[in-house]
Amino acid sequence: xxxxxxxxxxxxxxxxxxxxxxxxxxxxxxxxVHDVYVSMPTGSGKSLCFQLPxxxxxxxxxxxxxxxxxxxxxxxxxxxxxxxPAESINSKMSSKDRERVLNDLRSMKPxxxxxxxxxxxxxxxxxKSLMEHLVKYKKVSYVVVDEAHCVSEWxxxxxxxxxxxxxxxxxxxxxPWVALTATASAEVAKDILTNLKLLLPVAQYKTPSFRxxxxxDVIYQNCIDDEVGHLLEFLKKSLAEDENIKPKDKNAAIVYxxxxxxxxxxxxxxxxxxxxxxxxxxxxxxxERISVQDKWSGGECPCVCATVSFGxxxxxxxxxxxxxxxxxxxxAAYYQESGRAGRDGKPAFCRIYYCxxxxxxxxFILKKEIAxxxxxxxxxxxxxxxxxxxxxVRYCEEVKCRHKTFAEYFGEETPRCIDRCxxxxxxxxxxxxxxxxxxxxxx
Ligand code: ADP
Ligand code: MG
Ligand code: ZN
Numbered sequence: 001x002x003x004x005x006x007x008x009x010x011x012x013x014x015x016x017x018x019x020x021x022x023x024x025x026x027x028x029x030x031x032x033v034h035d036v037y038v039s040m041p042t043g044s045g046k047s048l049c050f051q052l053p054x055x056x057x058x059x060x061x062x063x064x065x066x067x068x069x070x071x072x073x074x075x076x077x078x079x080x081x082x083x084x085p086a087e088s089i090n091s092k093m094s095s096k097d098r099e100r101v102l103n104d105l106r107s108m109k110p111x112x113x114x115x116x117x118x119x120x121x122x123x124x125x126x127x128k129s130l131m132e133h134l135v136k137y138k139k140v141s142y143v144v145v146d147e148a149h150c151v152s153e154w155x156x157x158x159x160x161x162x163x164x165x166x167x168x169x170x171x172x173x174x175x176p177w178v179a180l181t182a183t184a185s186a187e188v189a190k191d192i193l194t195n196l197k198l199l200l201p202v203a204q205y206k207t208p209s210f211r212x213x214x215x216x217d218v219i220y221q222n223c224i225d226d227e228v229g230h231l232l233e234f235l236k237k238s239l240a241e242d243e244n245i246k247p248k249d250k251n252a253a254i255v256y257x258x259x260x261x262x263x264x265x266x267x268x269x270x271x272x273x274x275x276x277x278x279x280x281x282x283x284x285x286x287x288e289r290i291s292v293q294d295k296w297s298g299g300e301c302p303c304v305c306a307t308v309s310f311g312x313x314x315x316x317x318x319x320x321x322x323x324x325x326x327x328x329x330x331x332a333a334y335y336q337e338s339g340r341a342g343r344d345g346k347p348a349f350c351r352i353y354y355c356x357x358x359x360x361x362x363x364f365i366l367k368k369e370i371a372x373x374x375x376x377x378x379x380x381x382x383x384x385x386x387x388x389x390x391x392x393v394r395y396c397e398e399v400k401c402r403h404k405t406f407a408e409y410f411g412e413e414t415p416r417c418i419d420r421c422x423x424x425x426x427x428x429x430x431x432x433x434x435x436x437x438x439x440x441x442x443x
Contacts, residue, residue: 003056004030008048011055011082018045025205029053029142035177035198037148039189039206042182047075049205050144050178051114055084059109060141061134064116067147067159072116079114086114089130090121102126106133119150119161122168131172140175143168145196148179152191154384155183156332166197173199185332186411209335209406210415213342214350216402217422218395218430220437221355228269231255231323231353235275238321238349239302247299253321255305256337258358262325267305280306311337317344323351326358327396330388331409334395354396356441362389397438399423399431 004027008014017023022045025038030053040046054062066072072088079086087101104110121127134140149155151162169177177199179192184206193202224230239251255270255277257263263279270277278292278301295301297316304310308329322341328334334352342348366386373379395405402421404414419425 004052007052007055011084012048012052013082014048018048021205021207022046022049025049026052028203028205029176029178030056032142032176034201034203036179037189037192037198037202037204037206038178038180039184039204040180040182041207044207046180046182047078047146049180050142051079051084054113054141057141060139061105061110061112062114062142062144063131063134063140064114064144064146065119065122065162065165066116067118067150067157067162069118071147072118076114076116084113085111086116087112088116089126090118098126102130105130105139110139119159119165123161123164131168135172135175138174140172143172143175143177145177145179147181148192148196149181149183149188151195152188153381154185154187154191154388158381163195166195169197169199183332183336185409189411206410206412208412208415209410210403210412210417211339211342212420213345213347214338215347215420216338216350218352218354218402220433221353222440223433223436227353228266228273231266231325232270232273232275234323234349234351235270235303235321239275248297249318250299251302251318251320252296252299252316253303253323254310254319254337254340255303255323255325256308256310256328257305257325258307258327258361260307263305263307266325267303270303270305275303276301277303277305280304280310282307282309308333308337311340314340315343316340318346319343319348320346321349321351323353325353326355327352327362328392329362330385331391331395331405332388334392335406335409352396354437359393359396363393397434399427399434 021040025036026049029036029050038046038049050062066075069090069092076086076088089098089101101112104112105115117127145165150157150159152158177196179196179198181192184192219230221227235253239253241251255266257266260281260283263281267277267279278295280289280292292304296304319341322338324334328337338350341350366382366389370379370382370386373382391409395402401417401423403417407414417424423430
């Protein structure tokens, strides 16, 4: 057992790494030669990738930037439980607490191993002089930027203060930096590297987007006579299983709809035609939402017709089908929503029931948002949102491997799909359907 594996157990209580990628990223960060960029899904254990290497360096502190005090508190609580000294300096703490933290950090041998701060804090005089002091005495192990997508306008929660961190990278070149995120398109990844001014070459560790157990296809609603019947067959086929399964492991499905009304209508129609389905949307009382979610998770109700508010914190492994009724907002959202299928690694099906009126509705809303934007920044962001939507439209209106679109979006090499999407499985058939769709749409 080497030092890294030993400390993994000693400090964090884990016998092994969660994944090969987690191990490789952790070891690269521990070497400390290059700046490191890590992109792995939520829950895959990104924190450990920098926390373990930081522990290996005695009497040094890692500065961790995190966007929210709530996130900072979670991380500090977690480390404190593990008996690892972690602190924060922020506007909410008492001056006495702040002095205690600062005194420790200015001492010859600080106890603090992690200092969590928001990017806003980085702009204060207190922080600047502290940083100066720590670097001068070689007390900084790493500078870490968590939720690094906040530095990009292409990301979903852009924070202008993250941009200033780039100056810090330029000022202190001797300390290695680590940037981590769960959500990064190629655009966002590029922004992270350039806006944070990470030193090249940056070592990159990314979970590939391709998931072989997910089959993707697109069905054009104007090419079928009975849309709901078609959906029903799709769901029934995907959900089929042997009878003796435990309720909580039962197969389940999600149908995403754009509007509350659509979730209700579709759930009613599916139920009437023999597949029990419940509607889920933001208009329901919170007790109702919880009840729907419980019935679905517990295997009582196999199908939920939901707006995109359904899914946060849903971790059912046996989702066999995710259908989108109309279109998704953008590729990132679609990848995430459809990706709730097949978490158990078994085959699952992701389908869009494409329809022009839905596409036009979203198109209209997004264009309007650009028109009514109050600030140039807002306008810019709304334009970005419109562009992302256009890629989603192309996904539906192009005869191209569906997994390839994802890979391009995330800046990866084309995966060997072979037969994991409708296009690769039967390209001529998809072309025929698309032609028919376009003919009918224009007539
Ligand atoms: P992320 O930041 O990628 O969303 P976290 O760092 O919050 O993920 O970790 C998610 C969970 O995984 C935590 O509960 C953490 O303790 C756990 N975890 C991390 N590494 C390991 C490991 N090697 N073995 C088991 N559990 C792990
Ligand atoms: Mg995290
Ligand atoms: Zn394909």
